[in-house]
Amino acid sequence: MDSASAPHRIPPEMPQYGEENHIFELMQNMLEQLLIHQPEDPIPFMIQHLHKDNDNVPRIVILGPPASGKTTIAMWLCKHLNSSLLTLENLVLNEFSLMATKAKRLYLQRKTIPSALLVQLIQERLAEEDCVKRGWILDGIPETREQALRIQTLGITPRHVIVLSAPDTVLIERNLGKRIDPQTGEIYHTTFDWPPESEIQNRLMVPEDISELETAQKLLEYHRNIVRVIPSYPKILKVISADQPCVDVFYQALTYVQSNHRTNAPFTPRVLLLGPVGSGKSLQAALLAQKYRLVNVCCGQLLKEAMADRTTFGELIQPFFEKEMAVPDSLLMKVLSQRLDQQDCIQKGWVLHGVPRDLDQAHLLNSLGYNPNRVFFLNVPFDSIMERLTLRRIDPVTGERYHLMYKPPPTMEIQARLLQNPKDAEEQVKLKMDLFYRNSADLEQLYGSAITVNGDQDPYTVFEYIESGIINPLPKKIP
Amino acid sequence: MLSTRNSRSGSQPQGSQGRHVTAPGRGRRSRTAGTPRSRLATAGREPMETSNRELQAAEYLERHRIKELVSYLTSALLFFRPEKPREYLISLLERLRIAKVTGVAFPFFMDNSNIVAMFEMMDPSGRGTISFVQYKEALKTLGLCTEDEDLKDDGHIITLDKFKEEVNKRMKEICEKTKGKDSESYQTAAGLLLLH
Numbered sequence: 188m189d190s191a192s193a194p195h196r197i198p199p200e201m202p203q204y205g206e207e208n209h210i211f212e213l214m215q216n217m218l219e220q221l222l223i224h225q226p227e228d229p230i231p232f233m234i235q236h237l238h239k240d241n242d243n244v245p246r247i248v249i250l251g252p253p254a255s256g257k258t259t260i261a262m263w264l265c266k267h268l269n270s271s272l273l274t275l276e277n278l279v280l281n282e283f284s285l286m287a288t289k290a291k292r293l294y295l296q297r298k299t300i301p302s303a304l305l306v307q308l309i310q311e312r313l314a315e316e317d318c319v320k321r322g323w324i325l326d327g328i329p330e331t332r333e334q335a336l337r338i339q340t341l342g343i344t345p346r347h348v349i350v351l352s353a354p355d356t357v358l359i360e361r362n363l364g365k366r367i368d369p370q371t372g373e374i375y376h377t378t379f380d381w382p383p384e385s386e387i388q389n390r391l392m393v394p395e396d397i398s399e400l401e402t403a404q405k406l407l408e409y410h411r412n413i414v415r416v417i418p419s420y421p422k423i424l425k426v427i428s429a430d431q432p433c434v435d436v437f438y439q440a441l442t443y444v445q446s447n448h449r450t451n452a453p454f455t456p457r458v459l460l461l462g463p464v465g466s467g468k469s470l471q472a473a474l475l476a477q478k479y480r481l482v483n484v485c486c487g488q489l490l491k492e493a494m495a496d497r498t499t500f501g502e503l504i505q506p507f508f509e510k511e512m513a514v515p516d517s518l519l520m521k522v523l524s525q526r527l528d529q530q531d532c533i534q535k536g537w538v539l540h541g542v543p544r545d546l547d548q549a550h551l552l553n554s555l556g557y558n559p560n561r562v563f564f565l566n567v568p569f570d571s572i573m574e575r576l577t578l579r580r581i582d583p584v585t586g587e588r589y590h591l592m593y594k595p596p597p598t599m600e601i602q603a604r605l606l607q608n609p610k611d612a613e614e615q616v617k618l619k620m621d622l623f624y625r626n627s628a629d630l631e632q633l634y635g636s637a638i639t640v641n642g643d644q645d646p647y648t649v650f651e652y653i654e655s656g657i658i659n660p661l662p663k664k665i666p
Numbered sequence: 667m668l669s670t671r672n673s674r675s676g677s678q679p680q681g682s683q684g685r686h687v688t689a690p691g692r693g694r695r696s697r698t699a700g701t702p703r704s705r706l707a708t709a710g711r712e713p714m715e716t717s718n719r720e721l722q723a724a725e726y727l728e729r730h731r732i733k734e735l736v737s738y739l740t741s742a743l744l745f746f747r748p749e750k751p752r753e754y755l756i757s758l759l760e761r762l763r764i765a766k767v768t769g770v771a772f773p774f775f776m777d778n779s780n781i782v783a784m785f786e787m788m789d790p791s792g793r794g795t796i797s798f799v800q801y802k803e804a805l806k807t808l809g810l811c812t813e814d815e816d817l818k819d820d821g822h823i824i825t826l827d828k829f830k831e832e833v834n835k836r837m838k839e840i841c842e843k844t845k846g847k848d849s850e851s852y853q854t855a856a857g858l859l860l861l862h
Contacts, residue, residue: 201744208751214740221732222723229730230763237756 199533199556202455206560211452216242223342244322245270246344247444248329250416251351252409253402254362255429256436258374260351261326263437264444270322275300278308286311306337313343332415339419347444348420350413351429351436355406358429362402366391380433423448447660455536456481456657457558461630462565463623464616465572466642467649468540471565474650475538479657482532486541489522490514500525520551527557545626549633561657562634564627565642565649569620576616580605636661735762781833784808785826795823808833 205211217236226232245268251257258274265272279294281287286308290300300308305328313323325345329335364377369392375382382388396405417424425443427436458475460468469485476483493501494508500522507514519542527537539559543549552558567575578591583606589596596602609615631637638656642649727733739755748754784804788796796804801824 200747204747205744210740210743210751213751213755214736218732218736222726225723225726229732229735230759230766234756234759234763237752237759240752 196530197533202453203558203560206452206454209452212450213242215450220342239319241319241322244320245324245444246322246346247324248345248348248420249324249326249351249440250329250348250413251327251429252353252355252358252413253405254358254365255351255353256433257326257351259380259433260349260437260440261324262373264440265324267441268322268324268444270324271318272324272326273309273312273318273328274326275305275328278305278312281308281312284308284311302331302334302337306334306341309338309343310341329416330409331412332419335416335419345420346423346448348424349440349443350417350424350426352426353429355403358406359399359402362397363399365394365397367394368392446662449659454560455534456538457536457560458538458653458657459559459562459634460538460540460565460653461562461627461634461637462642463567463572463627464619465576466565466567467646468565470646471650471653472538472540474646475653475657478654480535482535482537484523484526484532484537484539486519486523486539488541489526490519493522516548516551519548520555523552523557524555543630544622546629546633549630559634561661562637563653563656564631564637564639566639567642571643572620573613573616576611577607577613579611580607582606781830782826785829795825796829798824801829804829805832805836 217233220236221229221232224232245264247264247270249257249261249264261272261274264270275294279287279290279300286304290304290308293300293304309325309328312318329338361376361379364379366375366377367373368375368382368387369390374380375387375391382391396402427439427443429436456479458472458481460472462468472483472485475481490504490508494504495501500518503518504514504522523542526532539557543552574592575590578593580589580591580596581587582589582596582601583604587596588594589601589605596605640649640652640656739758742758743751743754746754785796786792788800788804
């Protein structure tokens with residue numbers, strides 16, 4: 188009400204709940220369906236939609252030239268994802284539909300059916316229970332722009348579109364080796380995909396229309412049509428090269444289909460960077476804070492600031508620092524909570540590094556409610572870390588920090604007076620690394636959805652990996 | 667002439683969850699008055715069919731007050747944070763549906779104690795009056811007045827009684843328009859608001 192005079196303070200539980208349960212996507216899907224169907228009575232429609240609960244079922248379209256392996260990939264995906272496969276053949280040969288019997292006659296005569304009829308068949312089939320509950324995969328449909336538009340007007344939208352592509356010569360050659368098993372309908376190949384069982388081998392048939400000329404004609408037609416179909420699916424399309432072993436194509440398709448697209452959901456990043464000393468956590472945190480305006484919370488820094496400001500916590504921490512002992516967890520958590528509860532952290536999000544050091548600290552963090560929504564492990568091999576840390580030097584006169592390999596001092600005079608921080612001595616570094624590795628297995632288990640990044644590259648490459656991990660939705664784990 | 671008609675219909679207060687019925691006579695009149703002009707206009711715009719669809723969609727959202735409904739559902743979800751969001755949403759929608767059918771006033775309406783509480787929130791020092799800007803914002807929050815409506819600031823201070831009176835008046839207007847004066851929901855809603 189009085190939002191002009193006092194800004195709204197949204198308790199942090201709300202955005203956390205929203206993110207975990209994907210409320211934004213839920214509402215967005217419901218609104219989309221409402222706008223597509225525009226029912227006269229929206230409330231029963233919404234109730235029905237929520238009951239269906241099929242926002243995340245696979246809705247895939249696989250397109251590609253003849254002999255690219257579409258049907259094989261489609262069948263494998265079907266088996267893996269437990270969805271229904273829709274091809275021209277099985278739509279037309281559907282015994283349970285009146286429209287299909289009509290279409291069958293046309294199909295047997297001319298091998299194709301008019302687009303309008305095809306699209307009606309699809310609509311009918313997609314309304315059936317199994318497609319609604321378990322998802323569907325369209326193999327080779329839509330072939331032309333007209334079909335694509337008609338499907339779109341009915342409100343049928345796929346979530347992932349895969350286009351297989353390979354050079355024409357490869358395809359023509361490949362098509363010559365195509366063989367079909369008449370019983371199961373599976374497609375085999377004389378060179379690439381020969382069935383192991385001899386009984387299948389014996390009953391394989393050579394399909395008609397695989398001669399070079401026919402394949403070339405079909406390819407021409409395909410190229411003419413696909414150019415107009417691709418722009419209909421701008422953001423959900425992925426082109427996979429079919430010129431590789433079947434298994435590779437399948438795995439690429441599977442990972443793509445199981446990934447979620449970026450959404451417009453509001454997202455405050457709460458990033459946790461874990462890694463041994465010298466892996467680049469502070470640098471990455473600083474880059475992230477600068478680019479995304481997050482708050483950079485470095486545990487060690489916080490403690491030192493508390494001491495320097497001589498706050499109550501600072502006084503308590505001082506004795507531990509003087510004796511070079513680790514600050515107890517409870518005190519640490521209090522200082523952290525104080526920082527993370529401040530309004531700028533809640534609103535803008537934070538990047539945390541330096542904590543938790545072990546499982547107990549991690550559990551404490553969780554119990555206080557500071558759950559990170561992205562966790563990154565920066566992996567750097569031991570030798571790189573040694574190189575990075577033991578060659579650090581500081582110039583006592585100017586205060587500049589140098590590195591004997593990556594940022595050497597410009598003159599011999601400066602080099603002569605450089606000093607090394609005793610923390611960077613080899614023994615100390617080894618001790619700290621051992622400490623980290625002892626605890627890392629537990630932490631990896633706790634943060635199941637953490638992303639591992641190779642920290643042994645130049646900082647901007649690592650930054651890009653981290654960025655893509657934050658921006659893209661978390662990948663679904665394959666069950 | 668058309669524009670004033672539209673602004674009057676635009677001032678239909680939000681807040682009721684039922685279907686908003688514009689008085690059919692008024693709608694028909696404005697449409698026939700505009701037909702020759704609008705037909706020419708759409709003929710020129712024929713290639714841009716998507717914009718027509720967009721307008722249609724926007725009009726659908728407006729007619730069924732979908733935006734308010736979705737906003738209410740999302741706020742309820744985020745406030746109560748149930749374990750199972752889908753089931754909770756379904757239960758809310760079921761209650762809404764039943765409320766529409768039986769005409770029982772849904773807990774969504776403000777009753778008198780809420781109005782008093784709102785007033786007290788805006789007037790923390792207990793002077794007994796609120797400023798005009800606060801009053802207008804409060805009405806907007808309750809969904810009882812739209813952005814463009816121009817409330818006249820007659821210079822009088824706004825006391826609790828005036829605030830209550832205005833809220834009640836607007837609520838009655840909504841009930842009248844959606845269900846008609848003889849309907850049950852009008853009686854019950856009016857009763858809830860005015861009696862205590």
